[in-house]
Amino acid sequence: xxxxxxxxxxxxxxxxxxxxxxxxxxxxxxxxxxxxxxxxxxxxxxxxxxxxxxxxxxxxxxxxxxxxxxxxxxxxxxxxxxxxxxxxxxxxxxxxxxxxxxxxxxxxxxxxxxxxxxxxxxxxxxxxxxxxxxxxxxxxxxxxxxxxxxxx
Amino acid sequence: xxxxxxxxxxxxxxxxxxxxxxxxxxxxxxxxxxxxxxxxxxxxxxxxxxxxxxxxxxxxxxxxxxxxxxxxxxxxxxxxxxxxxxxxxxxxxxxxxxxxxxxxxxxxxxxxxxxxxxxxxxxxxxxxxxxxxxxxxxxxxxxxxxxxxxxx
Amino acid sequence: xxxxxxxxxxxxxxxxxxxxxxxxxxxxxxxxxxxxxxxxxxxxxxxxxxxxxxxxxxxxxxxxxxxxxxxxxxxxxxxxxxx
Amino acid sequence: xxxxxxxxxxxxxxxxxxxxxxxxxxxxxxxxxxxxxxxxxxxxxxxxxxxxxxxxxxxxxxxxxxxxxxxxxxxxxxxxxxx
Numbered sequence: 001x002x003x004x005x006x007x008x009x010x011x012x013x014x015x016x017x018x019x020x021x022x023x024x025x026x027x028x029x030x031x032x033x034x035x036x037x038x039x040x041x042x043x044x045x046x047x048x049x050x051x052x053x054x055x056x057x058x059x060x061x062x063x064x065x066x067x068x069x070x071x072x073x074x075x076x077x078x079x080x081x082x083x084x085x086x087x088x089x090x091x092x093x094x095x096x097x098x099x100x101x102x103x104x105x106x107x108x109x110x111x112x113x114x115x116x117x118x119x120x121x122x123x124x125x126x127x128x129x130x131x132x133x134x135x136x137x138x139x140x141x142x143x144x145x146x147x148x149x150x151x152x
Numbered sequence: 153x154x155x156x157x158x159x160x161x162x163x164x165x166x167x168x169x170x171x172x173x174x175x176x177x178x179x180x181x182x183x184x185x186x187x188x189x190x191x192x193x194x195x196x197x198x199x200x201x202x203x204x205x206x207x208x209x210x211x212x213x214x215x216x217x218x219x220x221x222x223x224x225x226x227x228x229x230x231x232x233x234x235x236x237x238x239x240x241x242x243x244x245x246x247x248x249x250x251x252x253x254x255x256x257x258x259x260x261x262x263x264x265x266x267x268x269x270x271x272x273x274x275x276x277x278x279x280x281x282x283x284x285x286x287x288x289x290x291x292x293x294x295x296x297x298x299x300x301x302x303x304x
Numbered sequence: 305x306x307x308x309x310x311x312x313x314x315x316x317x318x319x320x321x322x323x324x325x326x327x328x329x330x331x332x333x334x335x336x337x338x339x340x341x342x343x344x345x346x347x348x349x350x351x352x353x354x355x356x357x358x359x360x361x362x363x364x365x366x367x368x369x370x371x372x373x374x375x376x377x378x379x380x381x382x383x384x385x386x387x
Numbered sequence: 388x389x390x391x392x393x394x395x396x397x398x399x400x401x402x403x404x405x406x407x408x409x410x411x412x413x414x415x416x417x418x419x420x421x422x423x424x425x426x427x428x429x430x431x432x433x434x435x436x437x438x439x440x441x442x443x444x445x446x447x448x449x450x451x452x453x454x455x456x457x458x459x460x461x462x463x464x465x466x467x468x469x470x
Binding site for chain 4: 190204205206207209210213214235246247267270271272273274275276277278279290291292293
């Protein structure tokens with residue numbers, strides 16, 4: 001039986017530990033949990049915040065479609081995807097994927113697949129706002145993201 | 153500069169959230185954190201506990217060797233490996249890998265690589281103890297683990 | 305038909321959302337884009353780099369040869385950069 | 388030389404650790420295994436499935452053709468099943 005993924009698109013932060021526990025607590029069939037957390041980087045120290053714009057409705061729908069595909073391709077016991085929107089400060093969380101399975105390869109591959117497809121298909125756009133006050137700029141899509149998604 | 157991995161072989165449980173935070177708190181160069189948690193399964197409901205035997209000294213040394221190799225192969229900002237020994241009840245944690253990097257592919261691949269090599273090279277052995285009281289049995293190594301490790 | 309714009313496409317058009325009458329000759333997404341470009345300078349500028357524009361009909365990704373008949377909402381945006 | 392056994396190898400030998408005098412003709416790990424098998428029934432039974440035995444010299448994995456000269460500790464165990 002295929003599990004029903006848990007998908008959230010939200011303004012608030014998330015708690016990776018809580019989400020991971022939600023997929024393992026009280027059950028004995030989970031042998032492997034892989035979590036991916038994406039954070040807002042700022043190595044240059046020039047960023048005041050990332051602004052995450054999204055397409056409400058389609059963002060949830062697309063994440064559900066990608067998650068459902070993952071749950072059909074791999075024997076998972078649980079799958080959670082949370083993507084934040086709004087202003088996100090450097091060092092803060094942006095996205096979380098938690099994949100649980102009886103076996104480690106399924107958990108790794110499902111989480112990896114999910115991030116690749118989320119990057120190229122989920123309707124979110126990042127705009128960088130700078131400390132200097134200069135005009136914010138939209139982050140460009142990376143060619144590497146398309147080739148990552150093409151691996152599957 | 154290559155980071156120094158953090159390796160622990162311990163009786164006590166670990167806290168994945170705390171270990172993850174340790175690799176990201178107060179820094180702005182971490183864009184991706186992948187955690188792998190391996191748990192003690194018991195789908196049949198027949199297990200009283202897993203007994204994890206290890207080779208003290210070599211277990212730490214081998215995990216350090218594998219971690220150092222991962223840190224040399226991928227541009228990581230942090231890497232943590234914790235493996236428990238002793239009696240582990242169904243549902244409890246066995247092993248944790250946390251790989252942090254600026255970019256997601258490095259974090260995924262390093263964690264995946266680490267688990268594959270840990271499985272085939274780190275000197276730990278699992279013995280199953282049963283509720284029924286029948287003689288415990290040593291878990292057999294899986295051929296799949298060798299082929300997983302051969303991918304790298 | 306309800307039309308939505310996101311990210312820099314939205315900024316160039318200058319609005320988030322609008323409702324338009326779709327002329328009878330508009331069959332595909334490409335036809336719809338040609339029609340939107342004819343509305344004004346802002347629309348024309350938003351769709352200037354046509355290859356950089358992604359399209360969704362009723363919240364599903366589609367290509368430019370997709371038929372628009374029956375769709376209630378079309379959305380235009382740059383390549384996604386979430387995650 | 389200090390010899391250590393783990394998991395079912397340890398159970399079959401019946402001890403965790405022992406110190407032995409290595410005879411002069413023992414050059415490789417394979418020679419050492421042959422020598423250990425000659426100690427008693429338990430040792431012989433532990434090394435019966437020789438292909439299933441892994442070896443470490445001074446806490447490094449080695450193959451059966453590795454030279455034992457200079458090693459202070461040899462360990463024998465089944466394939467690892469951690470993780």
